[in-house]
Amino acid sequence: xxxxxxxxxxxxxxxxxxxxxxxxxxxxxxxxxxxxxxxxxxxxxxxxxxxxxxxxxxxxxxxxxxxxxxxxxxxxxxxxxxxxxxxxxxxxxxxxxxxxxxxxxxxxxxxxxxxxxxxxxxxxxxxxxxxxxxxxxxxxxxxxxxxxxxxxxxxxxxxxxxxxxxxxxxxxxxxxxxxxxxxxxxxxxxxxxxxxxxxxxxxxxxxxxxxxxxxxxxxxxxxxxxxxxxxxxxxxxxxxxxxxxxxxxxxxxxxxxxxxxxxxxxxxxxxxxxxxxxxxxxxxxxxxxxxxxxxxxxxxxxxxxxxxxxxxxxxxxxxxxxxxxxxxxxxxxxxxxxxxxxxxxxxxxxxxxxxxxxxxxxxxxxxxxxxx
Numbered sequence: 001x002x003x004x005x006x007x008x009x010x011x012x013x014x015x016x017x018x019x020x021x022x023x024x025x026x027x028x029x030x031x032x033x034x035x036x037x038x039x040x041x042x043x044x045x046x047x048x049x050x051x052x053x054x055x056x057x058x059x060x061x062x063x064x065x066x067x068x069x070x071x072x073x074x075x076x077x078x079x080x081x082x083x084x085x086x087x088x089x090x091x092x093x094x095x096x097x098x099x100x101x102x103x104x105x106x107x108x109x110x111x112x113x114x115x116x117x118x119x120x121x122x123x124x125x126x127x128x129x130x131x132x133x134x135x136x137x138x139x140x141x142x143x144x145x146x147x148x149x150x151x152x153x154x155x156x157x158x159x160x161x162x163x164x165x166x167x168x169x170x171x172x173x174x175x176x177x178x179x180x181x182x183x184x185x186x187x188x189x190x191x192x193x194x195x196x197x198x199x200x201x202x203x204x205x206x207x208x209x210x211x212x213x214x215x216x217x218x219x220x221x222x223x224x225x226x227x228x229x230x231x232x233x234x235x236x237x238x239x240x241x242x243x244x245x246x247x248x249x250x251x252x253x254x255x256x257x258x259x260x261x262x263x264x265x266x267x268x269x270x271x272x273x274x275x276x277x278x279x280x281x282x283x284x285x286x287x288x289x290x291x292x293x294x295x296x297x298x299x300x301x302x303x304x305x306x307x308x309x310x311x312x313x314x315x316x317x318x319x320x321x322x323x324x325x326x327x328x329x330x331x332x333x334x335x336x337x338x339x340x341x342x343x344x345x346x347x348x349x350x351x352x353x354x355x356x357x358x359x360x361x362x363x364x365x366x367x368x369x370x371x372x
Contacts, residue, residue: 103167
């Protein structure tokens with residue numbers, strides 16, 4: 001895509017007064033001209049003041065592209081972005097990144113190796129700005145007393161804390177975090193992610209955090225926005241996302257659940273590779289004109305060794321309190337969670353059945369199903 005024209009860097013205009021910190025409205029974006037595929041398609045997203053929102057999705061779904069557009073590194077092809085009610089991006093207008101009052105925390109911390117902890121923390125401050133906030137932030141993130149050290153003298157977790165303090169020092173209204181914990185070991189990652197909401201709250205900052213880890217997003221974010229193939233599938237509070245996923249993709253990606261192909265038998269029944277399923281009496285009739293999929297959580301399936309079974313165990317993971325099996329069945333794979341007492345070996349033939357008490361969902365209509 002062409003670089004923004006300098007003539008577009010005019011003085012910003014106030015579009016409307018708003019309590020919302022960030023508004024992304026009808027955003028479309030792609031690189032490489034009119035024949036290139038769209039990276040983002042019709043994105044609508046809003047962040048309230050002091051809210052931490054997770055931007056969740058698999059690699060290549062458009063998370064980082066959206067972050068770059070919000071930061072001002074790229075100009076959208078369609079739609080607009082507003083900060084505190086002011087338009088900052090559109091196809092014909094771009095406010096430069098340095099004039100957006102946005103902090104950035106990157107995956108690799110991006111510290112200046114030749115600057116001390118103190119100088120890194122103060123880097124974004126003007127010559128005449130008060131340095132007391134930087135001192136307070138270093139204390140807040142646990143780096144008090146380390147001001148004279150250099151980045152190579154810090155641990156990975158300390159460097160990422162410093163990157164966060166540097167981003168927050170100029171008192172930005174919005175902080176963008178691009179997978180900030182992915183390069184850290186498990187213990188440090190868990191500790192830092194639990195501290196992030198409190199640090200942002202103490203600073204009165206709104207946060208948008210990119211991650212591909214559903215557990216991370218659900219654990220600490222006020223809301224989670226799920227992207228797939230450039231589309232915003234759903235944006236909701238973590239509990240709502242888990243209990244009421246609106247699409248099959250959200251259900252499978254966020255819940256790590258199975259999507260089983262289904263074929264309509266009649267208005268209340270579908271056939272699947274694991275048998276017939278029916279809608280409870282009085283439920284809405286099944287739409288025959290849509291691709292049907294059944295959501296099956298790993299714990300809703302049962303597993304039994306059988307030399308004549310249609311399934312084969314391709315993977316077995318020890319989860320501490322249970323086994324997680326992956327079963328190859330025809331041309332698709334199922335994930336099953338089983339008690340430790342049900343121990344099967346790799347490549348063992350098996351039979352997979354649905355728990356008779358399971359309550360399932362049929363997508364895209366989100367109809368309830370039970371075993372027939």
